[in-house]
Amino acid sequence: MWTSFSYLVINLARQIRADERTFSGVNSTLPMLACLLAKRAYDFPFTYLNVSGGVNPLPSKIPHSSSDPLLNEGSASIFSNQDFYDLCARGGLDLVYLGCAQIDGRGRTNVSVIGNTLAPKVRLPGGGGAAVMLPTAKRVVTWRTEHSPRALVETLDFVTADGNMAALITPLAVFAREPRPGTRFRLVSRHPEATLANITARTGFRFDAGYVPVTPPPTERERAALASLDPDGAFAADVNPA
Amino acid sequence: MSLVSGLRAASYGVPFLPVAGIHGSDLPQANGWKKIADPYGSGQEVYVIPAIAPDVTVIHANEVDAEGNARVYGTPFWDHPLTRAAKRVLITAEKLVTTEHLARQPELTLVPGFLVEAVAIVPNGAWPGSMHPYYEIDYPAVERYVDESPGALERHMAEAPEVREMVNRK
Numbered sequence: 578m579w580t581s582f583s584y585l586v587i588n589l590a591r592q593i594r595a596d597e598r599t600f601s602g603v604n605s606t607l608p609m610l611a612c613l614l615a616k617r618a619y620d621f622p623f624t625y626l627n628v629s630g631g632v633n634p635l636p637s638k639i640p641h642s643s644s645d646p647l648l649n650e651g652s653a654s655i656f657s658n659q660d661f662y663d664l665c666a667r668g669g670l671d672l673v674y675l676g677c678a679q680i681d682g683r684g685r686t687n688v689s690v691i692g693n694t695l696a697p698k699v700r701l702p703g704g705g706g707a708a709v710m711l712p713t714a715k716r717v718v719t720w721r722t723e724h725s726p727r728a729l730v731e732t733l734d735f736v737t738a739d740g741n742m743a744a745l746i747t748p749l750a751v752f753a754r755e756p757r758p759g760t761r762f763r764l765v766s767r768h769p770e771a772t773l774a775n776i777t778a779r780t781g782f783r784f785d786a787g788y789v790p791v792t793p794p795p796t797e798r799e800r801a802a803l804a805s806l807d808p809d810g811a812f813a814a815d816v817n818p819a
Numbered sequence: 820m821s822l823v824s825g826l827r828a829a830s831y832g833v834p835f836l837p838v839a840g841i842h843g844s845d846l847p848q849a850n851g852w853k854k855i856a857d858p859y860g861s862g863q864e865v866y867v868i869p870a871i872a873p874d875v876t877v878i879h880a881n882e883v884d885a886e887g888n889a890r891v892y893g894t895p896f897w898d899h900p901l902t903r904a905a906k907r908v909l910i911t912a913e914k915l916v917t918t919e920h921l922a923r924q925p926e927l928t929l930v931p932g933f934l935v936e937a938v939a940i941v942p943n944g945a946w947p948g949s950m951h952p953y954y955e956i957d958y959p960a961v962e963r964y965v966d967e968s969p970g971a972l973e974r975h976m977a978e979a980p981e982v983r984e985m986v987n988r989k
Contacts, residue, residue, distance in 0.1 A: 598933060624933040632931050653888040653921040654928035663903060667832030713832060 579795065581748035582813040584768055585720055587799050588746045588792065589674065590614045592718045595621035597671035600661060600714075601643060602628040603705055607720055607816070608674035609643040610806055617802035626670075630657035639806050665710050673714035675707050675738070679730050680719060682761045682782030684742025684754050686711065687733040694735055704737045712740030716756050720746045722816050726781035748816075750776050751792060752784060761785060766792040821846065823900055825871030830903035835867040842866075876905035879945050880929070881953070883912035887935025888921050888928050893951035895929055902930045911941040913953060943980035 589611035593599050601608035605628075612625045616633075625633050627648045635651030649655060656664075664670055677686035678701050688707060692698030711717050717740065721728045724747035741756035749771040752762040763785035767776060773789055795803075807813055821838055828836035837855075841847060847854070847866060854866045878898050880889035889910045891898055902908050908930065921928055944950075947960035964975045976982065 630925075632925075632933065649925060651922055652925045653884060653886065653918045654931035655926045656931050660903070663830050663832065665832075667830060667903075 579768060579792075580813060580817050581722065582807075582816040583795060583800070583803055584748055584792070585722065585746055585816065586610045586614060586803060587795050588751050589718065589720060590618070590799070592716075592744055592746075593619070593623055593672060595623060598624045598626060598664075598669065599672040599674075600626045600628075600665070600670050601674045602676075603644045604676060604702070605643040605674055606641065606812065607722075608718075609648070610639070610803070610812060611674075613639065613806055614799065614802045617805065618796070618798040626656055626661055626664075628658070628661070630655040630661075632656050639812075641811075662706055662709065665706075666713050668713060668715070670710075670714045671716065673710050673717050675711060675717050675719055677719050677721065677728075679728060679733050680721070680742075680745060680782075681730055681733050682784055683739070684717075684719075684745070684756075684760075684762060685733060685736050685739045686719065686742070687735050687737050689735045689737045691734050707738040710740075711738035711742065714741055716743035717741050718744045718746070722748065724749045724776075724779050726779065728781075729779075730781040731783065749779065763787075764789050766790050768792060769794075821850075821852070821866075821868050822871065823897060824868040826873075826897070826900040826904040828868065828870035829872035830900055833870065835869050837865040837867050839865075871904065873901065873905040875907045875909060876901045877909045877911065878902060878930070879941070879950070880910055880912040881950070882914045882916040882921070883910050883938050883940070884916055884918045884921055884932070885938070886918060886932035887930070887938050888918065888932040889930040889935065889938075890916075890921060890927050891929045892927075898929055902934060908935050910935050910938045911944045912938065913940075913942055913944065913950060915940045941981055942984070946980050 585607050589608055593615045599612060601612055628644045629646055629648040631649040631652040632654050634648050636647040637650055640647040665673060677688055679687040686707060688701050688704050690697035690700055742754060743756045745752040745762060749768050750764055751766045753765045754760045754762045767789050769791045773786060824836045824838040852866050852868060854864045857863045857865060881892045882890040887910055889912060947957040947964060949956040963971060
């Protein structure tokens with residue numbers, strides 16, 4: 578059965594497609610685990626690029642930070658910041674994982690400020706390239722470990738980035754949208770214990786939902802790959818409720 | 820520099836790029852280059868070079884693995900922007916090496932394999948030019964190449980390493 582942690586990582590991994598170029602950046606431990614899980618659990622090839630400059634790395638141990646140099650181990654090249662930003666800008670990245678503090682129903686993100694722009698209640702870390710990557714990557718996927726009306730909002734406090742958002746994964750649900758202007762998220766599947774009413778109550782933005790199936794359970798290979806990446810449960814403990 | 824600005828524009832995913840200098844040259848008129856005022860108000864005008872995305876870039880590398888990861892020793896000249904700006908990238912190389920060999924010093928890999936469409940192993944492939952540190956330029960061969968007398972080009976072509984290798988194989 579799912580935990581919040583396994584639901585997030587495995588559903589992030591399920592966004593990866595064969596033969597595509599996939600990128601995960603800073604402060605992105607869950608997407609890092611998703612990319613490493615996909616390499617172990619899925620039979621298709623894909624290019625996994627990371628912010629440390631690694632290309633299809635085979636790290637000897639799994640780092641806590643998604644920008645750790647361990648993510649270069651086994652890589653035959655270093656494809657570092659200038660290269661991966663430029664690759665994205667010229668349309669050469671298929672799937673990019675980008676984090677968010679707030680997200681709206683159109684897939685726009687806020688990683689800049691909560692509250693007033695000039696006198697913010699909280700100053701956030703900033704986009705880290707999001708304003709360039711969200712519109713230029715072919716598909717962007719984001720995640721929140723907190724599924725709440727303050728994170729999933731109808732109106733952002735500040736629009737850091739707008740563009741080709743394709744999916745939002747939370748511990749309760751998988752939302753998706755066509756990555757083109759004017760589209761909104763629809764609820765495509767849900768955690769088996771989350772009802773539509775519960776998800777709606779905890780989501781600040783309006784979304785489309787017809788019949789919403791339960792997310793397919795983790796496969797044996799997905800489960801085994803995740804266990805191999807987190808043998809002592811340290812990553813899971815950061816996400817799962819105590 | 821203006822050529823490289825065009826290559827950089829393509830590799831950065833922008834339609835054009837500013838370049839320093841150029842003022843006073845006939846090149847803008849010959850090439851149709853435009854200049855624009857600094858939109859931030861410095862009062863300077865700057866020439867902008869349109870993006871140049873080669874249909875194909877071919878570079879000759881020292882070492883390449885079966886996945887197309889290519890290492891260049893010595894100076895890479897413009898290999899970096901050329902391989903990033905191009906729609907397709909082909910690699911010729913002196914030596915086929917293992918991925919494990921390249922992974923021991925991945926920062927020496929100039930072109931990652933996922934950008935490369937095809938690879939050919941061509942020993943002495945830079946001839947009559949040089950390939951540091953394996954061989955130097957062959958000036959007598961260059962002189963024979965620039966000779967415009969009848970048959971000179973055919974003799975040059977017959978001397979080429981890949982042709983000699985084919986003859987040796989027969």
